[in-house]
Amino acid sequence: MIDQVIAYFETIDPILAALYATIFTWFLTALGAALVFFFKTMNRAVLDGMLGFTGGVMVAASFWSLLAPGIEMSPGEGFIRVIPAAVGFLLGAVFLYGLDKILPHLHINFKESEGIKTPWHRTTLLILAITMHNIPEGLAVGVLFGGVASGFEGATIGGAVALALGIGLQNFPEGFAVAMPLRRQRLSRTKSWLYGQASALVEPIAGVLGAWAVLTFEPILPYALSFAAGAMIFVVVEEVIPETQQDKFTDIATMGFIGGFIIMMALDVGLG
Template identity: 50%
Template sequence: MTDMAPVLSYFVDWTPIERAFAAGLVSWSGSALGASVVFFTARVYQRFLDVVLGFAGGVMLAASFWSLLHPAIELSTDYGSWRWFPASAGILIGTLFLHIVDEVLPRLQLPAPGKEALGPPSHLRRTTLLILAITIHNIPEGLALGIVFGAGGNDHSPVSLAAAIGLMGGIAFHNLPEGMAVALPLRREGWSSLRSFVFGQLSAAVEPVAAVIGAAAALTTRAVLPYAMGFAASAMLYVVVREVIPETQASGHPVAATMGIMLGFLLMMALSVSLE
């Protein structure tokens, strides 16, 4: 085993469902850690938020390939020269699903809660829409996490436990600015620090449940696994392209945000390759 042996040893004897649930709790803790900033301040510099969110976006981009798409293609050798098809079909289905969700439900793009809601008209408050938006996008992230850990429980799966843990860390890190993006506006509106923290971290409470559902689905049959992994990858790609990159580039610090994206991508790539 690699240098990750002390970490991996805690997970080796667990079932895929147990690993997925634990991973969902870890990713949830990222939102809790981000939301805890309200105990120290009501504001965070936008440049810092852009860099952190960009870094998280880069991590998710790399994880979508090395933890999801590449293993999905390796699982599709029976398709011959069409082995790209299951992952591609999963991406298209996932993208269509997320697009429909965005069109049906009002939302706020992250991490700028002061903007007007997008999608259909709504009488909900902006903070309510922000919580709703992040909660909805945490569901496919939790599913992606569960699918990766569930895939590792299949016989002859190319998904390593180290890659799954890498994805878990990437999503947890991505949840840091999300927790801030919910808790800080609530604190500025006059909510108490404790109440702002509770609602800030609550948006990621769906991830452990979604992770268990994703793991259970991945364990059902090997034939659908590449499609499920493509679907999970679409969640990562969609959030980064639709939300993370536009917001980090529009807040006045495009160079710093871009450097964050590149550093996050390089770090996740290095970890994914070195821990195989």
């Protein structure tokens, strides 16, 4: 099945491939958010485990799918070769740092709001937070598909499909983790699902833009891959991991992180 998917993506336009892949990641977010129709509450241990899994996938994807290929395809030797990855990684983190300080948003626990002060409803702020997190995920998938089409060594269709699959897997629990807090805010199940899945609609947009940018400006690929990695690591360290430390289930979150890392690593090595 996976081999057939890879073969199909090899035959279509890379921008279209990026669109299809990120629609898949959005779909799994929507599927996860749909669990709100079947559950009344979310156990905190389950939430922490899910968030830990999300963090593990994102960290593994940042290295195996983005940073390592970015370094491999960079010119030069020694310290010169790592410059594009270092610069891109820093810029990605700075980009998310800027969004974090400017864009009004609210953490999943509904206790801490960040960004510019605004009268917007708490529900809107939570959706903006998750939307902000999904930008680097969609960008990473699109950039990798664009790199394959540009013929860069180290970028493969299998690796791009593995990344999309890994992002999709962690989007499933993320969708549930967004929809349930909205339900606790007394939104209807339908509205909780609609808002939960809407947070991932930015991924197809970012994916298409990422693929287009790499195809248009080929030399930026090592920087673009590392940019996406830096943005993803910023999200994990600044948002995901601290959220798992709010209660007594830190060990569950840690094991979820380990599991997510192993699965993403296996997908990338096995398919890439």
